[in-house]
Amino acid sequence: MAVLLHRLGRSAYRHRKLVLGIWLVVLAALVTCVGVFGGKLDDRFTVPGTESQRALDTLGKTLPKASGVNAQIVFTAPEGSRVTDARFTAAITGAETAASKAPQVSAVMGPGVTGAVSADRSTAIVQVQYSVQRAEVRASSLDAIERAAEVAEKNGLKTSVGGSVYGSNGVHIGPSEIIGVAVAVLVLVVTFGSLLAAGMSLLPALLGVAVGLAGLLALAPAVSISSTAVTLALMLGLAVGIDYVLFILSRHRQQLARGTDPQESVALATGTAGSAVVFAGSTVIIALAALSVIGIPFLTVMGLGAAGAVLVAVLAAITLVPALAGFAGTRLTPKPGSKAAQRATDPDGSAGQSTLGARWVKFAVAKPLLTVLAVAGVLLALALPAADLRLALPDNASAPVGSTERKAYDTIGDKFGPGFNGPLLVLTETDDGSGAQAGSEVARKLRDLKGVKAVLPAVPTHDSAQTVIQVVPETGPDSVRTDRLVRDIRAVAPQLRESSGARVAVTGTTAVNIDVSNRLSDSLLPFMAIVIGLSLILLTMVFRSLVVPLKAAVGFLLSVVASLGMVVALFQWGWLADTLGLAHTGPVVSFLPIILIGVLFGLAMDYEVFLVSGMREEWVHTGEARRSVTDGARHSVRVVTAAALIMFTVFAGFFPLDDALIKPIAFALAVGVAIDAFAVRLTLVPAVLALAGRHAWWLPAWLNRVLPDLDVEGTRLQKAPAVEHKEPERVS
Structure with missing residues (x-):
């Protein structure tokens, strides 16, 4: 992989005008398709087979x-x-x-x-x-x-x-998202110490996001695309796009500072850091695409749409960055004497040891057992509220305070009872055409069920064998008691058929939403098992170790449950709800946990690869376990910190949106990134590796022979023929 990406980077550098032109033509074509054929977004929640x-x-x-x-x-x-x-x-x-x-x-x-x-x-x-x-x-x-x-x-x-005609606010770009991008630019300027480098990081990411969103919207006439899917693709595409460009560009500037030729430098950066980007992006794409196995169409589209945005971000990083670096040439080289130049040219790391991140890692490994116990204890404490996790889809109770749909919802709940905001529909169907008589009998029986406030008379359909009965629960659409009432009606369906001769089915918006939430809740543990198993396999292949993948999987699990715990505390229990301006507290958005697992998995693997690969490289060179942890982290801790801050600010920028679907997802992703990057990857990981010592890098010989070598670190580039590195630059 590294050798192929090295060639791709060199080719993109030499043919920079062609590469940039292709991206611009693709963007123009997709925007034209959206303008000419663009269809409406579709926010329906359907569950086939239920x-x-x-x-x-x-x-x-x-x-x-x-x-x-x-x-x-x-x-x-x-x-x-x-x-x-x-x-x-x-x-x-x-x-x-x-x-x-x-x-x-x-x-x-x-x-x-x-x-x-x-x-x-x-x-x-x-x-x-x-x-x-x-x-x-x-x-x-x-x-x-x-x-x-x-x-x-x-x-x-x-x-x-x-009423149900109101829903998600759709895609919205406002001041908070712009502020988030502005903060990301500030982080890039501080990281690189250069406005040119910061701009170079942002341009490929923005172009990639534009292509990804235009491509998704262009599919709207043929595929049901929800507004939430578009916003999630925007959120992820922007966050990972900036991060992936940052990883490659930071490696390129380090090599320029050491005197490497610009063309060879960008090729090496694409081959090494680009390999890690492809690996990390692939894990995100696989995890998001895996949402399609759950069998819920809107979640499938959401996962595939976000995966497509990440794929475009990866392609932009490994093609646009080398091309734009070709236009910049040597101007991306850190100024002699600057801190960036000192960090890049200091072989012993004495300059890097004075940075806050390097000192933090050194502090974490000083007493590794204490660090592990402290971090694990704090994360488990944060995870405690997750035990009370309840899932549901939002309704107009989550609409902004003051909106007409929220006023209507609150008034109906106060004057008629919360159940009037989410009535159930019961469809009765007979085989002999006596629909009206059977429907009346079913309606009479339903009035006796616990949790029923009112049952309206059966209404015939255009089919004489059918009737529809509206059942008003005593509780609201997102109540556990309403869920129980749906289960109770389905449980007595055989008895109702025996007494009335009619088949009974519960439907309506409330019942569909309950079925969606139940399907997602049942899929949560199997999906997490698949993701964790995938992480174990991938990281074992990358790092040729058993401890590293086990530690990564446990750390990922801690990040997920701690993030869910904070989501439950805020959105379900209402802690700090008034301070943060939440319009409504109640069950968590039903697809949030699965989205969080899929996205956070990829990002966790992202940071894991960039951080631990440096440690493994030091271990291979020195054979000193604890020193390899501190010295290896020194090379990547600054970039990982910057990447996490950018990711956090981009996600947090979507939190102020008055959208009941996007707000909790943005909060969960922002908190999840912060926890995983700073508490797990930069604190727990170094401590565990220092505690494990030489055993951290052990792999049975038979397994080492069986597993393929992904060469994410680019070691094969050192064996590439020298003639490849001396090919003259083509003038363009």
């Missing part, structure tokens, strides 16, 4: 208006008045009429039909039903519904519009 999804697909054919999304117009009378007063009744009727004329609306049901008037007569609900899913609802239709509600306000009613 009872709820099968029933929802059936309703899509026999009763389309029940399978689509809905809007709710909530009317509240002034204090001392009632919505049943004549003037308010007329205003609500007018709003119903206006809403029924909105595009794409299939049915409007007022309180006169549904009886949706609160017990104190202060609040009423008008249900607006669509026959299409949220991604297909046009903005003009929702605007028409909101205007219909505003008309009623002129008659003294307070109104708000909510």
Whole structure:
């Protein structure tokens, strides 16, 4: 791998105009495709093969208006008045009429039909039903519904519009993300001590992100792409893109400071640091692509989209960096006498030993057992809240405070009960066409179940053998008791069929979301086992050791559970929720743990390779176990620290978004990177290796013969023919 990347780096340097031109042409072509063919983003959550999804697909054919999304117009009378007063009744009727004329609306049901008037007569609900899913609802239709509600306000009613038609805010670039990138630039300037080098690090990363996002959006007409998938791809592509460029460019500048020819220097940097980038990027891609085995389409697209962004970031690092380095030439060389030049040219590391990172590693290995116990103890303490982890998909309870959907959600919960925000649909189906009679019998039986607040009369579909029954739980959509009610209805389904002759299936948005969360929860441990097993195999091949992969896997596991513990404490328990401005606390986003495991795995392997490869190199040269840890870390600790700070700031920049899906993911990734880089890789790893001594680098001879040699460190480059390194530079 190292030899091939060496050749690629040299070729990209020599043909720099062609390489840059190809990237720009690809970007222009993808942007054109997005502009001409770009489709809508689709935020539906579907779970093929589950009872709820099968029933929802059936309703899509026999009763389309029940399978689509809905809007709710909530009317509240002034204090001392009632919505049943004549003037308010007329205003609500007018709003119903206006809403029924909105595009794409299939049915409007007022309180006169549904009886949706609160017990104190202060609040009423008008249900607006669509026959299409949220991604297909046009903005003009929702605007028409909101205007219909505003008309009623002129008659003294307070109104708000909510319902399942509202969802994720979508892709958003705001001040916080720009600040995050600005902080990343500052870290690059401090790391390199050069504005040119900092700009060189940012340009390939931004170009790679642009290509990756344009490519993902270009697929929207053919594939259901969610707004969360696009934002996650942006977040990951930007973070890893800057990091990967940093690793290669820092190696290039070190070699320039030692007098290496620019062309040969960038080729060597691509062959050595580039090998580690390809390996680290491959682990991220594999982990994210593995999300597709769970069998949930939106998660598959999310994982593959993010994996594609990482792939583009890797390609940009190993092709664009050499090409842009060709344009810069010797101008990237650190100024003689600068700290960067001193660190690069100091063979004994005396200058590097004075850095904070080098001193920290030396401190960590001074008393390795104490360090291991202290770090493990702190991380396990942080992980304790994770034992109470509950998973669910967010609803309008997580919408920004003050938004119309949040006001509607809160008002309905207060006046009607939390279950009205997430009713269940029960589909009944008979074999003999007696759907109405069987549906009435099932509805009567359902009223006796624990946790049921109300059961509406059975509604026939276009198929005479079917009916739909709306069941209102006593608790909200994300409640454990609502989940239990879904399980109870499914448990009594055989009894209901025996007494009524009808097959029963629970569906609706709430049931689908519960099934998604349950599927993800059941997949969590197997997915983690696959990822940890993969890390053991890959690191054993890279470092020819048993201790290193075992230590890396345990460290990764500690990082994940500690991060999840902090997520539970903040987003589920509500610790510091007011300080950090959280709109709602409750169950954790159901796909967050799996996303965290997949992403953090790749990043952990990234830092592990860059940090431990230097230690192994020192061990091979000196044979001194403890000294190889401190001296090996000295070469990479500054770059790993800078990479982690950049990754942290980029992820943290997405935290202020008022998006119930992105906010917890951004927090989890930012915290996970900080914990894994600083607590695990820069503290726990050196201490464990120092404690293990010579045993850290032991591998049975038979296993050493069997395992392939990935040559991530680029040792074969030293055996390459000298003529390759002396090939003259082609003028361009």
